[in-house]
Amino acid sequence: MLDGLSPLQPTPLLSAEDLTIRFGGLTAVDGVSLRLEGGELVAIIGPNGSGKTTLFNILNGIYRPHAGRILLKGEDVTGLPADQIARRGVGRTFQISRLFLDLSVLDNVLLGRVGTNRLAWLAPLLRPKQAAEELADHAARAYALLEEWAPDLAARCYRPARELTLVERRRLEICRALASDPDLLLLDEPSAGMDARETRELMEEIRRLRVRRPEIGIALIEHDMSVVRGLADRVVVLNYGRKIAEGTFDEVAASREVREAYLGT
Amino acid sequence: MSLTAPFRILALEVVILGLTVAFLLTERLMLSALWLGVGILAAVGASRWTAGEDGTPWALLATHRGWAVGGLVVLLLAVPLLLRSSPYWLFVLVLAGVHALMAVGLNVQVGSADMVNLGFAGFTAIGAYTSAILSRGLGLSPWLSLWIGGLAAAAVGVAVGLPAARTRGYSFSLVTIAFGIIVYLSLINLPAVGGPSGLGSIPPFSIGGTSLRSALSVADLHLPPQAGSYYLVLGLLALAVTSALRLHRSVPGLVWNALREDEIATKVLGVDVVRAKLWAMGLGTFFGGIAGAFYAHTVGFIAPDNFTFLHSVMLVSMVILGGADNVAGVLLGAVVLTIIPEKFRAFQDYRLLLYGVVLVVMLHLRPQGLLPRVVRTYASVPRRPEGARRPEPVAADTVAVR
Numbered sequence: 086m087l088d089g090l091s092p093l094q095p096t097p098l099l100s101a102e103d104l105t106i107r108f109g110g111l112t113a114v115d116g117v118s119l120r121l122e123g124g125e126l127v128a129i130i131g132p133n134g135s136g137k138t139t140l141f142n143i144l145n146g147i148y149r150p151h152a153g154r155i156l157l158k159g160e161d162v163t164g165l166p167a168d169q170i171a172r173r174g175v176g177r178t179f180q181i182s183r184l185f186l187d188l189s190v191l192d193n194v195l196l197g198r199v200g201t202n203r204l205a206w207l208a209p210l211l212r213p214k215q216a217a218e219e220l221a222d223h224a225a226r227a228y229a230l231l232e233e234w235a236p237d238l239a240a241r242c243y244r245p246a247r248e249l250t251l252v253e254r255r256r257l258e259i260c261r262a263l264a265s266d267p268d269l270l271l272l273d274e275p276s277a278g279m280d281a282r283e284t285r286e287l288m289e290e291i292r293r294l295r296v297r298r299p300e301i302g303i304a305l306i307e308h309d310m311s312v313v314r315g316l317a318d319r320v321v322v323l324n325y326g327r328k329i330a331e332g333t334f335d336e337v338a339a340s341r342e343v344r345e346a347y348l349g350t
Numbered sequence: 351m352s353l354t355a356p357f358r359i360l361a362l363e364v365v366i367l368g369l370t371v372a373f374l375l376t377e378r379l380m381l382s383a384l385w386l387g388v389g390i391l392a393a394v395g396a397s398r399w400t401a402g403e404d405g406t407p408w409a410l411l412a413t414h415r416g417w418a419v420g421g422l423v424v425l426l427l428a429v430p431l432l433l434r435s436s437p438y439w440l441f442v443l444v445l446a447g448v449h450a451l452m453a454v455g456l457n458v459q460v461g462s463a464d465m466v467n468l469g470f471a472g473f474t475a476i477g478a479y480t481s482a483i484l485s486r487g488l489g490l491s492p493w494l495s496l497w498i499g500g501l502a503a504a505a506v507g508v509a510v511g512l513p514a515a516r517t518r519g520y521s522f523s524l525v526t527i528a529f530g531i532i533v534y535l536s537l538i539n540l541p542a543v544g545g546p547s548g549l550g551s552i553p554p555f556s557i558g559g560t561s562l563r564s565a566l567s568v569a570d571l572h573l574p575p576q577a578g579s580y581y582l583v584l585g586l587l588a589l590a591v592t593s594a595l596r597l598h599r600s601v602p603g604l605v606w607n608a609l610r611e612d613e614i615a616t617k618v619l620g621v622d623v624v625r626a627k628l629w630a631m632g633l634g635t636f637f638g639g640i641a642g643a644f645y646a647h648t649v650g651f652i653a654p655d656n657f658t659f660l661h662s663v664m665l666v667s668m669v670i671l672g673g674a675d676n677v678a679g680v681l682l683g684a685v686v687l688t689i690i691p692e693k694f695r696a697f698q699d700y701r702l703l704l705y706g707v708v709l710v711v712m713l714h715l716r717p718q719g720l721l722p723r724v725v726r727t728y729a730s731v732p733r734r735p736e737g738a739r740r741p742e743p744v745a746a747d748t749v750a751v752r
Binding site: 179189200216 | 601
């Protein structure tokens with residue numbers, strides 16, 4: 086039940102402090118802090134190469150930061166590998182979608198569901214019937230999720246993901262991330278390569294997601310300012326790996342440093 | 351339709367098996383080649399004949415699984431009768447069974463998870479030598495040492511996997527090649543296990559004091575001495591195929607497929623990829639170890655030369671020719687690549703060339719193999735006609751009840 090505005094939780098969903106990572110001599114992310122509450126949508130913007138995707142890669146454990154701390158629901162998860170972080174409720178999509186292209190649409194979503202479960206490797210041999218029933222149950226739920234979020238993809242659930250268009254792939258990847266029931270969703274440029282109409286549809290879907298799963302916190306990397314303006318509660322601006330501004334869209338848009346970063350001097 | 355479907359399946363099986371036996375029994379090389387051609391045409395024709403909407407016989411076979419499996423079992427059991435006059439070819443079929451057992455295990459790695467293990471012969475050697483030494487030296491029953499051989503191979507598989515699972519692609523293959531060569535050289539240089547001349551007088555499997563290597567005669571039927579081994583390898587194969595299919599059709603198989611497609615994406619979904627690879631190593635090499643042990647007790651003699659790099663390449667060729675990640679395809683690949691070189695022994699100097707040509711041609715023309723993998727379907731999710739849309743899209747403001 087939605088009972089108005091939820092009060093600020095004592096422990097935020099995500100609290101990243103002073104994250105720093107260097108590749109050789111380049112400091113790709115430099116002392117960036119980020120807080121995110123459940124139900125909040127934070128957009129991360131910045132010119133190409135400003136460290137947005139690298140920040141995501143640190144947050145979900147693909148990279149280990151050289152300095153800084155990541156707290157998820159109060160638990161220190163700094164340095165944990167990506168699979169451990171996924172199991173703690175972080176789902177993500179990639180800028181260039183990383184679907185399992187030769188597997189069916191349904192299997193992609195199904196993997197989103199089973200990945201975070203405890204895998205019983207010998208169950209199919211020791212308890213074949215039970216294992217089969219469990220998988221069938223997961224499949225039915227994965228299908229229900231597809232029907233809810235992408236009925237057009239549900240209709241093609243047994244087709245290989247390779248047959249999908251770029252836009253459909255992106256939507257399927259979001260479905261796959263949702264299938265794991267994440268608390269925190271990291272969306273890396275979901276609108277890349279979409280035309281104006283497709284972008285509007287995507288925004289509609291994200292709004293719908295926030296209505297139906299009001300507890301999910303979303304961090305969104307985005308270049309399309311109409312999407313940022315339309316969706317974000319808060320905007321974080323990165324430039325050369327540093328956070329140069331944070332606030333509402335209007336506040337950030339008014340910042341001189343942000344304009345310089347985007348337009349040059 | 352439903353009346354004729356079982357008939358069609360049985361006819362398909364009879365044609366394929368009949369032609370195989372005819373091929374085996376033909377002495378003249380040219381005639382064998384002719385049979386081979388006829389056989390291929392007949393197999394293609396028959397599978398077209400039984401094909402469903404998607405162009406493959408799988409759907410039909412799945413709906414009439416009882417008929418398909420039952421028919422196949424009866425036919426396979428009858429093969430030793432047909433081959434009474436040529437025990438040599440029955441022995442070749444036993445070898446095909448051993449290779450199939452190995453290939454089914456290797457397929458878990460190469461086919462499902464794209465871990466191209468090029469040292470698989472080394473793991474089968476562990477199984478063979480373990481079982482041989484336990485039964486020969488300690489007097490353990492081969493029925494027991496067989497499984498210990500499998501477990502030993504699995505343990506070594508996991509141990510090799512610990513460093514190897516952190517690599518992928520060519521690096522993984524290189525690690526496994528190195529392992530295969532280490533095993534081969536160790537066997538040659540360890541006098542305790544027979545050195546280059548190998549281990550002989552390995553006890554056979556026996557039932558109630560009767561060796562499975564002795565001739566079987568039930569009532570008036572006299573079967574060649576190889577029949578016992580043939581039936582035993584069929585039994586082991588049935589066990590391995592059932593296990594492999596169950597793994598394939600459940601979460602582990604799905605996770606291995608995900609690894610094959612994209613390791614990072616798999617990790618990001620919460621899968622411990624190193625552990626997933628270790629299970630693929632352990633389970634795959636377990637079958638390999640059992641196959642090696644079975645071979646040791648069946649032939650009674652093993653030597654390092656039974657477990658060379660060439661054997662590893664042959665096993666990978668079988669998986670790729672037959673159809674990676676399709677258990678039926680892998681069986682086909684193992685049988686074809688065992689029988690054909692044996693039939694055309696006159697060209698045996700060119701055997702390695704054959705494997706090379708098979709690999710290159712298949713990877714170029716039909717990378718999915720003779721029998722491509724099939725899309726998993728779930729009883730809980732009905733197959734719907736292409737493009738069928740839901741009549742009413744969900745309204746945007748409906749809040750889902752969970």
